[in-house]
Amino acid sequence: MTSTKKDPVLVVLQLSGGNDFLNTIVPYSNPLYYDNRPNIRIPEDQVMPINDKVGWNPNMAPFKKLFDDGKVAIIQGVGYPNPNLSHFRSMDIWHTCEPEKLADEGWVGRAIRDLDPNKSNVLTGVNFGRGLPRAMAAPGVPVASVGNLETYGVLTSIEVEQERTQALDIFSRMYSPAMGRGPVLEYLSQTGMDALAGADILATAPEKYSSSVEYGPSSMSQYMRNIAQVHMADLGTRFLYTTAPYNSFDTHATQMSAHANLCTNVAQTVSDFYDDLKQNNASDNVVLLVFTEFGRRVHDNGSGTDHGSGGAAFVIGDHVKGGFYGEYPSLESDKLLDGNLHWNNDFRGLYATLLEDWMGLDSKPLVNGSFEKMDFIAKA
Numbered sequence: 001m002t003s004t005k006k007d008p009v010l011v012v013l014q015l016s017g018g019n020d021f022l023n024t025i026v027p028y029s030n031p032l033y034y035d036n037r038p039n040i041r042i043p044e045d046q047v048m049p050i051n052d053k054v055g056w057n058p059n060m061a062p063f064k065k066l067f068d069d070g071k072v073a074i075i076q077g078v079g080y081p082n083p084n085l086s087h088f089r090s091m092d093i094w095h096t097c098e099p100e101k102l103a104d105e106g107w108v109g110r111a112i113r114d115l116d117p118n119k120s121n122v123l124t125g126v127n128f129g130r131g132l133p134r135a136m137a138a139p140g141v142p143v144a145s146v147g148n149l150e151t152y153g154v155l156t157s158i159e160v161e162q163e164r165t166q167a168l169d170i171f172s173r174m175y176s177p178a179m180g181r182g183p184v185l186e187y188l189s190q191t192g193m194d195a196l197a198g199a200d201i202l203a204t205a206p207e208k209y210s211s212s213v214e215y216g217p218s219s220m221s222q223y224m225r226n227i228a229q230v231h232m233a234d235l236g237t238r239f240l241y242t243t244a245p246y247n248s249f250d251t252h253a254t255q256m257s258a259h260a261n262l263c264t265n266v267a268q269t270v271s272d273f274y275d276d277l278k279q280n281n282a283s284d285n286v287v288l289l290v291f292t293e294f295g296r297r298v299h300d301n302g303s304g305t306d307h308g309s310g311g312a313a314f315v316i317g318d319h320v321k322g323g324f325y326g327e328y329p330s331l332e333s334d335k336l337l338d339g340n341l342h343w344n345n346d347f348r349g350l351y352a353t354l355l356e357d358w359m360g361l362d363s364k365p366l367v368n369g370s371f372e373k374m375d376f377i378a379k380a
Helices: 031-036 061-068 087-096 107-115 157-179 181-194 204-208 219-232 255-279 347-358
Strands: 009-015 072-079 125-128 144-146 239-243 286-292 311-317 323-325
Touching (some): 009 219, 009 255, 061 072, 072 347, 107 125, 107 239, 107 347, 219 255, 255 286
Parallel strands (some): 009 286, 072 323, 125 144, 125 239
16 A cells, blocks of 8 residues: 555546547557548547557547656556446446446445444545446445535435435436346445435535636536545545446447547546646545446447447556556457457456555455556555
């Protein structure tokens, strides 16, 4: 575990829908990229080169600056054996670390239980967005789930009950088909999901917050601003989580314009978040993970790209050793997996690195096994 003056904090930004790795970190010098992408490709003269082989999508300039400053680790070809191309199932695998069976515990939920076994702080884990990501769900583990931080502590009792009921209903409808209604209701009755637990405490975060950074208007930007507010309020929160709008990265059609906007939003939001923390001397104990459930197919479909594998994840922070981790997956036809990129970094090794080298936890029971770690966390 890296030694810092304050407890280490992990922030997770989930890009829901399957981000296109090939058009994010572009293999611009590889003719196979242009052969496979006659329509959905970044022209070579628009790529922002990282080296003589790959470069950034031109809409990710703020991300490039963080990378150039040594703050970004690019995890290439991240995935898991026998990739599943269903959004729900693949995200569920990422959330529970169980590729072979359905599970009822998320990896972050388990980590929260390890950090706070006596549930002394209902704000050890906080999610921003509707419902609750499966990653944070574990029986008996309290997690606050916030739709709007500005109104979170000032709702009337009726509005509180309505928001809580809505959040529970969303969670139930999302997971009952996979887990069965019985286990879902049992989970909800055990935890109450604590959707509005700690409201009075969280309500103090915005009033303690002062910043010159102006975040964008998107929900993702505003949730990342909320995360900064809660982190800077020193409430003892160790895991902060949010998700880009549901399946927004699922670019089957009109990808060129849609993905350009998505890349712009992510890059600027992450840059704003980092600048915000830096300005407030609050970045030294934060690491940010940005991930997606899978990549896209190597060959485009004319208007977009379909579900693939072998995606990318990014880890950002002051204690991150920037650079590439893992090889860029091959585009050679005989090295593809049914037309998709092969994964070469198991996501559970990515989690294990964050849990052990950053959060100071034993990762094995949290990710269901022992997986090869990476070396992207700088030792103190």
